[in-house]
Amino acid sequence: MSVPTRFPRLRLLPLVAALGCATPSTPTSPAASVARAQGAASAPASSAPVSKEALASLEAELVAKHGEAQRARIERGVEQVATLWRAEDGDLAAFAREQFLPEGPRLDATFKRLEGLFEQFDGHMNELGRELQWFTDLDLGPLLPVEPLLAAYDPSSNVTSDLFQAKPGFVVLLNFPLTTLEERTKDGPAWTRRQWAEAKLASRFNRRVPAAVEQKVSQAIADANLYIAEYNVWMHHLVDAKGQRLFPQGLRLISHWNLRDELKADYTDPQGLAKQRMIVQVMERIVTQSIPATVIDNPRVDWDPFTNQVTVAPAASVEPNAPERPAKADPAPEPDTRYARLLATFQASRRADPYSPVAPTRIARSFDLDRGLPEARVRALLTQLLESPLVPRVAKLIESRLGRPLEPQDLWYPGFRPGSKVPEAQLDALTRKRYPTADAFARDIPRILQGLGFTREKADMLTSRIRVDASRGAGHAQPALRRGDFPRLRTRVEKGGMDYKGYNIAVHELGHNVEQVFSLYEVDHTLLSGVPNNAFTEALAFVFQARDLELLGLGKPDAQSERERVLNDFWQAWEIAGVALVDMATWHWMYDHPDATPAQLREAVAGLSRDIWNRYYAPVLGGKDSPLLGIYSHMISYPLYLPDYPLGHLIAFQIEEHLKQHGPLGAEFERMAIFGSVTPDEWMRHATGAPVSADALLRATAASL
Incomplete structure (x- = not known):
């Protein structure tokens, strides 16, 4: 997983801002779209303090000075500045007279200067943030009380606000174009690389969020990250109804990543089925928050996840040098901490909404701005996978290999991977x-x-x-x-x-x-x-x-392993597609219920997980009403990150299909990676010759079957 950086360049927009939602039949300038949206969003700060007549007069004055050839740039630039200009920013007309640059050497020099400067801004802020998070991110022993406070501080939170106040942000808006998602999608293929870079530069300043609001978001996400980073289960201390310990001493697994990977590994274990069923029970109790709080990262108590009974662990079973934890048989459940962390991120994100008229919810920013793909298109790709008639055919093949009916843990069946039979x-x-x-x-x-x-x-x-x-x-x-x-x-x-x-x-x-x-x-x-x-x-x-x-010297590729690779990619994409839908549905629920309590959110997530499970997974895997899809830790620590995984599987498959025909991997990987952060379809056409799609994976899966 690549951690989404919280620093200015990527925190604000990995893609150019999707300003406005103009339809082909109603052309609308980005600035006009912003103005309309600002009125609807009731942004706290006063904006556009200059009258339309004064702006028109200013535009005419600049055209007279710089020539008719610059009219389109002047009109667009003045509108872009006026949208975010506040009364306290001073005299807009005087600023525009001084800072507008016609096309030519001075504009080129300004672009080059800003490009170099922002690399340094972003890079050094990223390094400062990394240092602040050093001890919470790395396994360097017990944390000092101050460490979570340092990790929550975002040194970059003032940068964009300060650049507006000091005016360089307005210089960018005056001289470089903000673009809509529609413009980038339609016109981008004909753009020069310089045009792409100019659009990316302007996108940094598509909104003006106060630094205090940005800091609250960073703090909420940092708190959630630390909570997840320390959410471990000591597996030797899981016991069944007979008091048996199925897992070896010292095995400490983080949720959800290691729990899932242990479940995958257990297919080659003689006791694997019993282990898997126990892990599923642990996962479901984490989602429903019925897990006893005392068993989290505690090797001094034993826990039966089926009955939810907790006992003090015998001294002989406790790992040498185990961390100090209370050895108390307390069955009290975790007090909805998981959902309190998620709610804190949601509430902090909502504070930014009024300042983001171009994308007035975290959901819109996640899809339209960060991904450059509309939510409807992403949902359609996920649904195409989930509803594919290939799913029961692949499931039947898995069932024949396992020699038993499929169960919920088979969501993570790894048997198509080369070397998967190695213990x-x-x-x-x-x-x-x-x-x-x-x-x-x-x-x-x-x-x-x-x-x-x-x-x-x-x-x-x-x-x-x-x-x-x-x-x-x-x-x-x-x-x-x-x-x-x-x-x-x-x-x-x-x-x-x-x-x-x-x-x-x-x-x-x-x-x-x-x-x-x-x-x-x-x-x-x-x-x-x-x-x-x-x-x-x-x-x-x-x-x-x-x-x-x-x-590692295992799993050499051949024709059979290629067939297995395709089936493995399909099953993994199908698995994570439902998880992504839960993540998306959870954020919609929070926006529909902004005053919800952690307990209400817990019930909602469990309910959404069960609904999506019953619709797409229970017909294949059984386990009616399982909340298992809600287990992924990303949902708590990385807001709306999960849709990137099924998209990533689809993109990876298109890349793999390309690599089969064009190699070697190293040279092609490099050619793809250096193309940069343009629109998703433009990148994919350059990389593989086709836009982002599920079709390649579905065709190959059908052929493999």
């Missing part, structure tokens, strides 16, 4: 020996990259720009935002070394880091660094992750 204990032994520390993985990156098809020279260059850390949580990739800084690869490394789960995550995060290096160092305009949205960096990371066993 995880064997894989753990291999990875722990090879990677006793995070540094050991870092030293092996050049070999891994060459194994993926990168030249030795390219592998050495990439390795020199990536740093590896042991993560407190499940793992993530953190980008660098200026050349000279280093992307960070974080994965969990337990005391006995990196187990297979940690290794699998590390290979995924390495994919993010390689994309981050290419898209920063080799892109032609740093304003375009990155990819269109998080789904694309997830897709590129999936390309790496799919080869993790091959990099």
Whole structure:
């Protein structure tokens, strides 16, 4: 998972602002759309204090001065400034006379100066934030009381507000175009790279959110991240009705990532079915908050998740050097903390809504601005997967392999992956020996990259720009935002070394880091660094992750493994599509019930999870009324991130299909990654020759069956 950075360049907009919603039959300027929306949103700050007559006079004056050829730029620029100008900003006309630049050398020089400056702004703010979160992100021992407070502070929260107040933000709006999503989609294919970069520059200033509001959002998300990072279950202390311990001593799994991955690994275990059913019960209790609070990250109590009974663990069962926790058999449930964290993020996000007339909800900002894909289109892609007639056919194949009816845990069936029949204990032994520390993985990156098809020279260059850390949580990739800084690869490394789960995550995060290096160092305009949205960096990371066993010397590709790869991609995309729908539905519910309590939100999420499960999953997997789809931790710590995963699977599959015909992987990966953060379909056409679609995966799945 690539952590969505909270710093100015990407926090504001990974894509150009979708200003307005003009239809083809009713052309509307971005500024006019903003003005209408501001009136509807009742933004607290006064805006557009200059009369229409005064603006028209100013535009005529500037046209007379700079020539008729500049009229369109002048009219658009003045409207863009007027939309966000406040009375306290001073004399708009005097500002425009001084700062409007006609096309030519001075405009070019200003563009170049701003591009270089914002790389430094973004990069250094990103580094400051990384330092503030250092101890909450990394496994460096118990936290000091001050650490969560430092992690919640966003040093960049004042930047955009200050740039408006100091006027550089208005210089950008006066001289460079804000664009609508419709404009980028329709006209973007004919744009020059400079035009794309100008649009991206202007998008930074499409709204004027007070710094205090931005800070509240950052604090809520940081609090949620820390809550999730420390949400562990000590598996040896799960007991069944007979008091049996199914899991080995010392196994500590974070929710949901490690719980899910352990469930996948248990298909090769003789006791696997019993283990899986127990993990499902744990997951469902986390979603419904019926999990006893005392069992969370506590190796000093035993818990039967089926009866929900808690007992004090016998001294002999407690792990050596286990953290100090209360050894108290208290069955009291977690007090809806999970949903209190989510509500806090929602309430903080709502405070930004009145200042974001172009996208007046977090939902709209997530889809129209951050993804550059309308929510309706994303929902249609997810529904196309969920309702595919291929689902029961693939399910029947899985059922024949397992020799039993499918159950809810088979949502995560991994048996199509090469090497999936290798017991995880064997894989753990291999990875722990090879990677006793995070540094050991870092030293092996050049070999891994060459194994993926990168030249030795390219592998050495990439390795020199990536740093590896042991993560407190499940793992993530953190980008660098200026050349000279280093992307960070974080994965969990337990005391006995990196187990297979940690290794699998590390290979995924390495994919993010390689994309981050290419898209920063080799892109032609740093304003375009990155990819269109998080789904694309997830897709590129999936390309790496799919080869993790091959990099260990297992799972060599052949015709059969190619067929299995297709089926695996389909099943994974089908699984996460429903999870994404739960995430989306949850945010709609919160906007419909803005005064909800954590308990009410808990009931809503459980209900939405059951409804989507019953509609799409129960006919295939059974388990009517299961709330299992609500388990994903992203829903709490990374607002509306989950739709990026099914999109990422679709994009990754299109990339894989392209790589089968055009190689090697290293050169093609680089060519794709350096294209930058344009619209999703424009990026995909450059990468694979076709826009984002589910069709390639569905066609290949049908052929594989």
